[in-house]
Amino acid sequence: MTLSKTTRRIAAGTIAAAALGIAAATNAHAVSTSGCTATPLTPEYSHTQSNGVKVLNYKISVSCSSGRTAYITQERYEEDGFLNADDHVGTSTFSARGVTTLNNYRTLVDTESGQEEMYQRIRFYVRSDNGVQSGWTGWHKSAVRAFYN
Numbered sequence: 001m002t003l004s005k006t007t008r009r010i011a012a013g014t015i016a017a018a019a020l021g022i023a024a025a026t027n028a029h030a031v032s033t034s035g036c037t038a039t040p041l042t043p044e045y046s047h048t049q050s051n052g053v054k055v056l057n058y059k060i061s062v063s064c065s066s067g068r069t070a071y072i073t074q075e076r077y078e079e080d081g082f083l084n085a086d087d088h089v090g091t092s093t094f095s096a097r098g099v100t101t102l103n104n105y106r107t108l109v110d111t112e113s114g115q116e117e118m119y120q121r122i123r124f125y126v127r128s129d130n131g132v133q134s135g136w137t138g139w140h141k142s143a144v145r146a147f148y149n
Helices: 005-025
Strands: 031-033 036-040 044-048 054-057 060-064 068-078 087-097 099-102 105-107 116-128 145-147
Touching: 031 116, 036 068, 036 116, 060 068, 060 087, 060 116, 087 099
Parallel strands: none
Antiparallel strands: 031 036, 036 060, 044 054, 054 105, 060 099, 068 087, 068 116, 116 145
């Protein structure tokens, strides 16, 4: 049995899209600089408000050596696929010392029919108690998780 060129292209595109989805779901990782480590965790469902709107928790795990503070910028996104840019849905800033998990509760956006594919990305710099400051890290993305509105 031979497949037409169109059928082979569709099959190849489907396989590539599936592989990209798997890669996107596994790309969250810790980033370290100047005595601090931070990890953008996969967004998770927290609760539903009385008006029916779902609330997500965008957690960030942070661990800093004694005498160091991490200054973190978090951006939250709804993923849109190949042809459309992802929707930026918010930015927050935090500072953290020691070992902690930052919790950022935000309502689930409604940008499209079907599921909303949510993720966060973070970057940070570190300042020591004696005033020495690192440069910014690059952006680091969490895994993507889909939620129904």
